[in-house]
Amino acid sequence: MSDKLERYRKKRDAERTPEPVPEATPSPSDGHAFVIQEHHARSLHWDLRLERDGVLVSWAVPKGLPGDPGTNHLAVHTEDHPMEYLTFHGEIPQGEYGGGTMTIWDTGSYETEKWSDREVKFVLHGERASGRFVLFQTRGKNWMIHRMDPPARDPLPSVEPMLPTERAKPPRDTSAYAFEFAFGGRRLLVPVEGGRTAAAREHPWLRELAASFGSRTAVLDGELATLGGAEILVFYDLLYDDGHSLVAEPYTTRRAALEALGLSGGHWQTAPSWPGEAGPVRRAAREQGLPGVIAKRLTSPYEPGPSKSWLLIPS
Structure with a gap:
């Protein structure tokens, strides 16, 4: 069985980062947990991670989840992360991969409606993030994330002072x-x-x-x-x-x-x-x-x- 965390380990030195770096090959699982982390790295972004077969399949979303179905947001597919990342927060040292402050923005469970190599449809059940979304590949590691249900917020006002x-x-x-x-x-x-x-x-x-x-x-x-x-x-x-x-x-x-x-x-x-x-x-x-x-x-x-x-x- 291939080691889904091989890329993750190659990018990190367990002696230099507080991130979890498990040595064991992940075991298959059928859980449905998710976490969204706010990551103040070289540029601010949010990391969306969905549990799948014993790892957290991950996307970096520069502008966060879209609040309106009329606007899609870029989502960059990154390496799978270990399950221990569900609860990780802290300071990744500058100079290390992903250096910066990481906090947990939301966590909860999700339902899978479709999962393929190029498209993932899911429903989030979190305290701050909820609703139906779809991730779809556009080119290489670049994907987009689209909200499938009605807006979760009021539209931004466009007014004069x-x-x-x-x-x-x-x-x-x-x-x-x-x-x-x-x-x-x-x-x-x-x-x-x-x-x-x-x-x-x-x-x-x-x-x-x-x-x-x-x-x-x-x-x-x-x-x-x-x-x-x-x-x-x-x-x-x-x-x-x-x-x-x-x-x-x-x-x-x-x-x-x-x-x-x-x-x-x-x-x-x-x-x-x-x-x-x-x-x-x-x-x-x-x-x-x-x-x-x-x-x-x-x-x-x-x-x-x-x-x-x-x-x-x-x-």
Whole structure:
């Protein structure tokens, strides 16, 4: 019987990597376990592994599982992995094959609908990943993965930024608003999907931010501002989070979801917000030489274009 782990062993040195490197030839099995690992290696990707005949047949999926049947994702067929990899997570040393951090993104069982050399149809039953998928070979080790059932999430919103209406004085009912600094910078919507963002084409440093999201999909609203002599991307709204559109949700819900992300880095931060604090925030804006403050109605949804729910009040 051929050793299905021969290629796996040749790529790894058991004395240098914490990965399991079993010496024995795997025994046939009829189990149906799967694992998806998030792998921060040279480039972020997800490893899909399906138990088959005593090993984990594996594909590297750069953008993760597709959430919509209208979009197929690349899946690169890699060497079979040992069953012990079902529970493996840790740091593979740099310089070794696959060097980087690996975490378990999801695990569970699956059903096989078809398995051939060029096509695999299966149904995942996991905590985060579920549904019918098909893997099909395109060329060499390159395959594609397609979702066969309906979308598992809301579609990404395609909207224009919400813009404030200028007003000379704060609203009378300040308790109905949150107050934020107006930075006078350039607005920037940042979509993040599969650990990547199209905004990185213009701002390469956003690749680090996108990678930190892993498989979490989001659309962030922010502003490129100059603070302390440095350009900072200040985020103050969240339009989409982890498969759910927040556009119709009130400001308070979107703001809570944004703050829960804990966005803070060398080039970006979450804008501070003070509900009901019109006077102090306006004075602070004046002292810092900022153009003014934005009053945002707590109950307002995200409305593309000019809106009377956001008020720009000069400092």
